Amino acid sequence: MAIALHYTQAERALRAEARAWLAAHVPAVPLPSFDTRAGFDAHRAWERELHAGGWSMVTWPREYGGRGLNLVEWLVFEEEYHRADAPGRVNQNGLFLFGPTLMEYGTPGQKARFLPRLAAGDDIWAQAWSEPQAGSDLAALRTTAIQDGDEYVISGHKIWSSRAVYADWCFGLFRTDPASERHRGLSYIVVPLSAPGVRVRPIAQLDGEPGFAEIFFDEVHVPVANRIGAEGQGWEIAMATAGFERGLMLRSPARFQRTAARLVELYRRHAADCDPALASTVAQCWMDADAYALSTYMTAARLIAGGRIGVEASLNKVFWSELDLAMHRAAQSILGARAALMREAPDAADAGGWVEGFLFSLAGPIYAGANEIQRNIIAERLLGLPRGPA
Amino acid sequence: MDFTFTEEQTMSAQALGELLGDVCTGADLRALADGTLAGGAGRWQRLAAIGLPGALGPESAGGMGLTEADFVLLAEETGRAALPEPLVAHAGVAVPMLAELAAAGVSGGVPEALERAVSGAACVVVAHPLEDYIAGVDTAELALAGAGVGQVALCRRDELRLLPQASLDPLQPLVRITLPAGRESLLPGAPQVAEGLWRRARMRTMVFAAAQMLGLAARMVGIAVSYAGERRQFGRPIGANQAIKHHLATVQVKLEFARPVVYAAAAMLADAFQAGGPAAALPPLVEARVLQAKLAAADAADLAARTAIQVHGAIGYSWELDLQFYAKRAWALAALNGNRNQMQRRIQELLFGGGIETGPDRLFTN
Numbered sequence: 001m002a003i004a005l006h007y008t009q010a011e012r013a014l015r016a017e018a019r020a021w022l023a024a025h026v027p028a029v030p031l032p033s034f035d036t037r038a039g040f041d042a043h044r045a046w047e048r049e050l051h052a053g054g055w056s057m058v059t060w061p062r063e064y065g066g067r068g069l070n071l072v073e074w075l076v077f078e079e080e081y082h083r084a085d086a087p088g089r090v091n092q093n094g095l096f097l098f099g100p101t102l103m104e105y106g107t108p109g110q111k112a113r114f115l116p117r118l119a120a121g122d123d124i125w126a127q128a129w130s131e132p133q134a135g136s137d138l139a140a141l142r143t144t145a146i147q148d149g150d151e152y153v154i155s156g157h158k159i160w161s162s163r164a165v166y167a168d169w170c171f172g173l174f175r176t177d178p179a180s181e182r183h184r185g186l187s188y189i190v191v192p193l194s195a196p197g198v199r200v201r202p203i204a205q206l207d208g209e210p211g212f213a214e215i216f217f218d219e220v221h222v223p224v225a226n227r228i229g230a231e232g233q234g235w236e237i238a239m240a241t242a243g244f245e246r247g248l249m250l251r252s253p254a255r256f257q258r259t260a261a262r263l264v265e266l267y268r269r270h271a272a273d274c275d276p277a278l279a280s281t282v283a284q285c286w287m288d289a290d291a292y293a294l295s296t297y298m299t300a301a302r303l304i305a306g307g308r309i310g311v312e313a314s315l316n317k318v319f320w321s322e323l324d325l326a327m328h329r330a331a332q333s334i335l336g337a338r339a340a341l342m343r344e345a346p347d348a349a350d351a352g353g354w355v356e357g358f359l360f361s362l363a364g365p366i367y368a369g370a371n372e373i374q375r376n377i378i379a380e381r382l383l384g385l386p387r388g389p390a
Numbered sequence: 391m392d393f394t395f396t397e398e399q400t401m402s403a404q405a406l407g408e409l410l411g412d413v414c415t416g417a418d419l420r421a422l423a424d425g426t427l428a429g430g431a432g433r434w435q436r437l438a439a440i441g442l443p444g445a446l447g448p449e450s451a452g453g454m455g456l457t458e459a460d461f462v463l464l465a466e467e468t469g470r471a472a473l474p475e476p477l478v479a480h481a482g483v484a485v486p487m488l489a490e491l492a493a494a495g496v497s498g499g500v501p502e503a504l505e506r507a508v509s510g511a512a513c514v515v516v517a518h519p520l521e522d523y524i525a526g527v528d529t530a531e532l533a534l535a536g537a538g539v540g541q542v543a544l545c546r547r548d549e550l551r552l553l554p555q556a557s558l559d560p561l562q563p564l565v566r567i568t569l570p571a572g573r574e575s576l577l578p579g580a581p582q583v584a585e586g587l588w589r590r591a592r593m594r595t596m597v598f599a600a601a602q603m604l605g606l607a608a609r610m611v612g613i614a615v616s617y618a619g620e621r622r623q624f625g626r627p628i629g630a631n632q633a634i635k636h637h638l639a640t641v642q643v644k645l646e647f648a649r650p651v652v653y654a655a656a657a658m659l660a661d662a663f664q665a666g667g668p669a670a671a672l673p674p675l676v677e678a679r680v681l682q683a684k685l686a687a688a689d690a691a692d693l694a695a696r697t698a699i700q701v702h703g704a705i706g707y708s709w710e711l712d713l714q715f716y717a718k719r720a721w722a723l724a725a726l727n728g729n730r731n732q733m734q735r736r737i738q739e740l741l742f743g744g745g746i747e748t749g750p751d752r753l754f755t756n
């Protein structure tokens with residue numbers, strides 16, 4: 001172990017292999033939004049194609065459809081993936097949140113049952129945690145799963161579940177002990193969205209597409225074998241998942257570096273019309289995207305050396321979400337009046353997509369734990385300031 | 391690809407941190423600033439005893455043969471303590487520059503100076519020809535200077551004309567220095583080598599200034615956090631209020647995302663220096679990373695300083711509090727050797743002028 005900031009022969013070979021495969025397979029025309037029926041199906045087909053090429057979940061063991069790569073190799077793959085402008089991952093919550101959780105807490109039987117289908121895109125997963133009265137205060141959740149023989153009977157109401165409109169399964173947090181309060185008495189249970197008693201109501205996002213949904217559970221029966229981990233262990237497992245979500249995998253730095261590169265290009269094209277202050281903003285965005293990437297390389301190296309990701313995941317969450325917003329706001333400034341045009345507008349030209357990206361970047365400081373909550377966590381658990389509301 | 395320090399690197403930094411915790415306390419700094427204690431109470435000798443002045447000196451000259459990647463954590467520790475002595479300028483910049491001069495076959499007192507600098511017997515500072523002011527002159531016996539970047543001269547302090555400046559940082563007062571007239575270059579007829587040496591010196595100065603600012607920022611956050619836990623208003627610690635928490639969390643985010651940039655810059659610099667001689671051009675990405683490191687660390691330290699003062703209220707605005715020593719060092723380091731404006735402009739030249747390629751696969755020089 002020592003700092004060596006250059007790629008090994010094997011890492012270069014991996015990069016070349018990924019680049020060649022992506023060049024041959026990434027669709028020439030971007031797929032429609034995965035928040036539409038047609039787009040969802042096209043993205044599922046893309047997941048299957050990725051899987052057939054062996055690229056769907058490169059860090060997983062081969063037995064579950066992966067390549068057994070380490071986190072640095074994963075970063076190399078992600079760099080190529082975003083460099084190629086490959087499609088967004090419709091199954092990202094399954095792959096990056098549920099998958100690692102299952103790897104850590106699932107029984108061998110559960111892993112064999114879910115992981116290969118997850119990797120192959122056969123099952124697309126949604127996360128069912130938030131409830132109307134339990135957002136930032138997730139421990140206030142009330143949806144119950146009451147054991148009845150070898151089944152749980154689930155009743156209640158989840159909301160804001162991304163991609164639940166067309167997804168096959170959800171992984172949720174439910175109250176298995178109805179007398180319990182707060183973090184105790186919760187369990188982590190997976191539910192097929194096709195089960196009798198499940199009703200999904202789409203909710204349109206700022207771009208007008210039904211990107212998330214409410215899920216109503218009316219006495220939905222699932223086998224006890226659908227519980228991941230022990231009864232009452234749900235909170236612990238969910239917090240491990242939250243670490244993945246805020247931390248390393250869900251928001252790989254390559255995505256932001258690609259946006260930063262596009263922003264630099266956009267600025268170069270329009271520099272003559274720009275206020276000099278914009279040059280400084282754009283340069284700062286480029287630097288911050290690279291800073292996020294360097295930080296991820298450092299974390300990856302630490303994890304490879306046996307470390308764990310902890311509260312510092314909250315630092316990541318704040319940084320990438322604010323960076324994404326800053327980049328899109330800078331692009332809006334450069335675009336002038338075209339910053340008010342959506343992608344399909346006849347005059348959109350190189351404004352196309354920046355506006356949609358701007359809208360989505362507004363969600364970054366909210367989902368995966370709002371940034372105010374992340375700052376509370378940083379202050380209390382990382383810096384050691386006194387706990388409690390004020 | 392590996393981005394972890396060795397155990398040896400982190401342990402040496404920890405040992406230095408512990409030593410400075412003993413010999414460079416807030417009370418020591420105050421005594422020095424108030425003029426009640428002269429000469430640093432033998433601190434330089436303590437640092438010399440563990441070989442630090444010669445950290446980057448070649449082993450053949452009695453040094454430790456370390457690289458910029460090794461020294462970056464040590465520089466961070468000197469920042470955390472706001473060490474008054476110019477150890478970083480000496481060990482991090484002057485000694486490698488003397489070693490490079492010696493390796494280029496320069497005599498003119500260079501090998502002797504290198505040996506005395508490595509052992510710490512003589513303190514050497516670097517007066518970059520394009521920099522107006524330098525710190526630490528009163529501790530130094532020798533200075534590397536030049537009438538322009540095409541020349542390098544090694545001067546005794548008593549040969550230089552010194553114009554001391556009333557300075558923001560009371561512990562590292564600044565001086566404008568002027569070379570004695572007609573001073574010959576140690577590298578006559580090789581201005582490109584001299585230029586290369588000055589370029590390297592400046593890059594090292596910047597990356598180690600960045601490292602010091604990481605240490606300073608962390609120190610200031612620590613001071614503010616402990617005060618926020620103790621000071622009570624409205625019947626509770628002020629740190630229980632979200633406004634205070636969020637201010638400090640924001641500083642911590644800035645600091646923790648400056649850190650990897652500084653470490654990467656040091657490692658990339660070490661690699662680039664090893665790959666080519668002093669006259670070799672620096673890859674634009676390496677230069678940009680070094681500038682970015684100084685910019686990011688300066689922004690973090692500046693925010694830490696302003697936030698820590700705000701968290702303290704009136705006492706934060708008083709001379710009474712040791713916080714001022716860390717804040718003032720941070721602001722001085724940020725202003726010297728390229729301030730925010732100068733670095734932003736150069737980075738923009740590199741980025742928009744096409745010197746740097748952007749994209750997810752362009753993080754390192756590969």
Ligand SMILES: Cc1cc2nc3c(=O)[nH]c(=O)nc-3n(C[C@H](O)[C@H](O)[C@H](O)COP(=O)(O)OP(=O)(O)OC[C@H]3O[C@@H](n4cnc5c(N)ncnc54)[C@H](O)[C@@H]3O)c2cc1C
Nearest residue numbers: 127128129130135136160161162363366367368369370372
């Ligand atoms: C695009 C998107 C996708 C999502 N996908 C999913 C999903 O797939 N599955 C899922 O379960 N959930 C999902 N969510 C929900 C997300 O997790 C919640 O929105 C989030 O936890 C915040 O909860 P809330 O919306 O109820 O806001 P609230 O908790 O009501 O918060 C509203 C505001 O008050 C602030 N606030 C709340 N409490 C405090 C406090 N103690 N201190 C300071 N400020 C506070 C918040 O920071 C926020 O600014 C998604 C959200 C979005 C926007």
